[in-house]
Amino acid sequence: MPRDTLTREQIVHAAVELLDAEGMEGLNMRALGKRLGAAATAVYWHVGSKDDLIALAGDHVWNEIALPDLQRCSPDDWRPAATDMADGLHAMLTRHPWLVQAFGSLLMAGPGKARHDDHNLALYEAAGFTGARADQAAAAVFTFVLGNAVGTAAAASLTRKLDREGDNAAQSMREGMAKAREVASSFPRLRARLETAAADYGAAPDDTFAFGLRAVLAGLESQRDAADSFESA
Amino acid sequence: MPRDTLTREQIVHAAVELLDAEGMEGLNMRALGKRLGAAATAVYWHVGSKDDLIALAGDHVWNEIALPDLQRCSPDDWRPAATDMADGLHAMLTRHPWLVQAFGSLLMAGPGKARHDDHNLALYEAAGFTGARADQAAAAVFTFVLGNAVGTAAAASLTRKLDREGDNAAQSMREGMAKAREVASSFPRLRARLETAAADYGAAPDDTFAFGLRAVLAGLESQRDAADSFESA
DNA sequence: GGCAGTACTTGAACACAGTGCAAGTCCCTT
DNA sequence: AAGGGACTTGCACTGTGTTCAAGTACTGCC
Numbered sequence: 001m002p003r004d005t006l007t008r009e010q011i012v013h014a015a016v017e018l019l020d021a022e023g024m025e026g027l028n029m030r031a032l033g034k035r036l037g038a039a040a041t042a043v044y045w046h047v048g049s050k051d052d053l054i055a056l057a058g059d060h061v062w063n064e065i066a067l068p069d070l071q072r073c074s075p076d077d078w079r080p081a082a083t084d085m086a087d088g089l090h091a092m093l094t095r096h097p098w099l100v101q102a103f104g105s106l107l108m109a110g111p112g113k114a115r116h117d118d119h120n121l122a123l124y125e126a127a128g129f130t131g132a133r134a135d136q137a138a139a140a141v142f143t144f145v146l147g148n149a150v151g152t153a154a155a156a157s158l159t160r161k162l163d164r165e166g167d168n169a170a171q172s173m174r175e176g177m178a179k180a181r182e183v184a185s186s187f188p189r190l191r192a193r194l195e196t197a198a199a200d201y202g203a204a205p206d207d208t209f210a211f212g213l214r215a216v217l218a219g220l221e222s223q224r225d226a227a228d229s230f231e232s233a
Numbered sequence: 234m235p236r237d238t239l240t241r242e243q244i245v246h247a248a249v250e251l252l253d254a255e256g257m258e259g260l261n262m263r264a265l266g267k268r269l270g271a272a273a274t275a276v277y278w279h280v281g282s283k284d285d286l287i288a289l290a291g292d293h294v295w296n297e298i299a300l301p302d303l304q305r306c307s308p309d310d311w312r313p314a315a316t317d318m319a320d321g322l323h324a325m326l327t328r329h330p331w332l333v334q335a336f337g338s339l340l341m342a343g344p345g346k347a348r349h350d351d352h353n354l355a356l357y358e359a360a361g362f363t364g365a366r367a368d369q370a371a372a373a374v375f376t377f378v379l380g381n382a383v384g385t386a387a388a389a390s391l392t393r394k395l396d397r398e399g400d401n402a403a404q405s406m407r408e409g410m411a412k413a414r415e416v417a418s419s420f421p422r423l424r425a426r427l428e429t430a431a432a433d434y435g436a437a438p439d440d441t442f443a444f445g446l447r448a449v450l451a452g453l454e455s456q457r458d459a460a461d462s463f464e465s466a
Numbered sequence: 467g468g469c470a471g472t473a474c475t476t477g478a479a480c481a482c483a484g485t486g487c488a489a490g491t492c493c494c495t496t
Numbered sequence: 497a498a499g500g501g502a503c504t505t506g507c508a509c510t511g512t513g514t515t516c517a518a519g520t521a522c523t524g525c526c
Contacts, residue, residue: 005474005521024338028512039476041514046474050513101337104386105257107409111416118420125422132437133444135426140377140445147380153337176340183344187351189358193368204365211366211456212373219452223444238492238503261483274485275504283484 006038008046008056015057019098023160027054027098051106058102059110065092067119075128075224079217085123086145086213089116093149097156100149129224137220144216148209239271241279241289248290252331256393260287260331284339291335292343298325300352308361308457312450318356319378319446322349326382330389333382362457370453377449381442 014035018027029050033040047053065088073081093099102108120142124134165172184190247268251260262283266273280286298321306314326332335341353375357367398405417423 042475104334104383105390107391109413114416118423121422136441136444139441143380144377146383147376150337150379157338158340180342183347187347189354190351208369208372211369215452215456218455219448222451223448272505
């Protein structure tokens with residue numbers, strides 16, 4: 001495992017692994033150095049700063065998402081491709097929940113994201129959205145998926161926090177639930193949801209995402225047609 | 234300005250102000266203490282930890298958003314109310330861009346958010362979404378607005394970073410643009426967007442948000458009706 | 467083979483962060 | 497007046513990003 005000389009790719013790879021395993025607050029230069037079998041400060045030869053490293057890692061993961069073929073993508077039948085693309089993004093963000101935190105605090109605009117964005121834009125142009133509307137449609141879906149990932153990130157962070165508390169994780173969990181229940185007690189609708197949520201916990205998030213995505217795509221189509229009739233008027 | 238004794242409310246208020254002005258990485262206990270005219274460690278008597286404080290501040294701002302009257306909200310005419318509510322959330326997140334970062338790294342479930350969530354849920358129930366569908370519809374809109382705020386947070390963070398660099402902010406900005414242009418150069422669609430974006434910079438984000446929101450609401454209505462016909466079949 | 471220079475690596479150090487601790491200071495109650 | 501609780505303070509400890517001077521090792525050249 002320990003190499004005598006480091007490379008940028010190795011560092012980025014290790015950083016992504018560490019971030020996946022420990023999250024944003026688990027990434028520090030000494031831990032990264034240890035994982036690489038090198039001193040913490042050795043990283044600084046290959047990378048300007050920690051922020052640079054995060055930007056590098058944050059861009060790298062965009063390359064993981066598969067780009068659907070757009071040959072069969074037409075204004076009459078574009079939703080399957082759009083769904084594939086959104087699902088790909090969703091899965092990537094689920095694998096790397098830290099990305100949304102990095103995204104919110106740094107500007108992320110590297111080649112990996114550019115590759116994704118370009119294809120995404122092409123998709124909505126092929127789907128019949130013209131000019132700025134293609135941008136807006138692509139942004140709407142992107143935004144929805146990103147927003148969903150915020151919740152995922154929060155959950156992942158919470159899970160790790162509970163893990164870190166070790167023994168009394170279950171008790172901590174119970175306390176949190178009790179507090180939530182107490183807060184919700186004055187809000188009848190929330191209390192009802194809290195009780196049903198305990199039953200189908202785990203399956204719900206995916207359904208909610210799929211439902212929302214379907215709604216967004218359906219809505220975009222209706223807006224596209226509305227825009228068309230607007231422009232031709 | 235200096236008080237002889239602190240209160241929780243004062244501390245939370247000051248924390249929100251500091252977060253609004255300096256962002257997440259500008260909030261530290263010594264700076265907060267100075268703003269309060271007290272020693273940094275004095276805060277710890279009123280608040281368990283920095284994370285607790287952020288949770289407190291992060292919940293407090295939810296109370297700022299106005300809750301629309303639901304009397305006139307019906308399955309035939311619910312979108313104005315939903316738009317109001319989403320706009321309120323959007324405005325609040327724009328005022329407090331740090332909230333999305335806090336949201337992504339801590340679990341936020343206090344009374345302020347509960348108040349909002351309950352009303353939001355009530356709205357979608359009044360709009361004719363039944364059972365879990367009301368949850369999913371509310372979540373879809375919430376998620377979209379939240380996702381939008383991620384971009385806002387990133388922009389605010391970038392702006393502050395440029396400010397911090399002081400004199401050569403303009404140069405830094407230019408460098409960033411040049412780099413983006415270089416990255417985009419191999420992606421024809423992105424390059425075109427970058428050029429048009431330079432023209433109508435500033436007005437675009439609001440339009441994009443409004444367009445996306447319209448699409449989401451339209452899509453939800455179509456999905457609601459589809460679900461109805463599904464259930465009655 | 468020796469030599470220089472380049473490409474890294476290292477350990478010690480600095481500045482600043484969150485936070486625990488013991489020792490205050492004030493004010494209110496009895 | 498005395499005591500105690502509410503609150504504040506300064507100090508110090510740990511962990512973090514980052515810098516820097518000092519290495520080490522490899523490369524190509526004479």
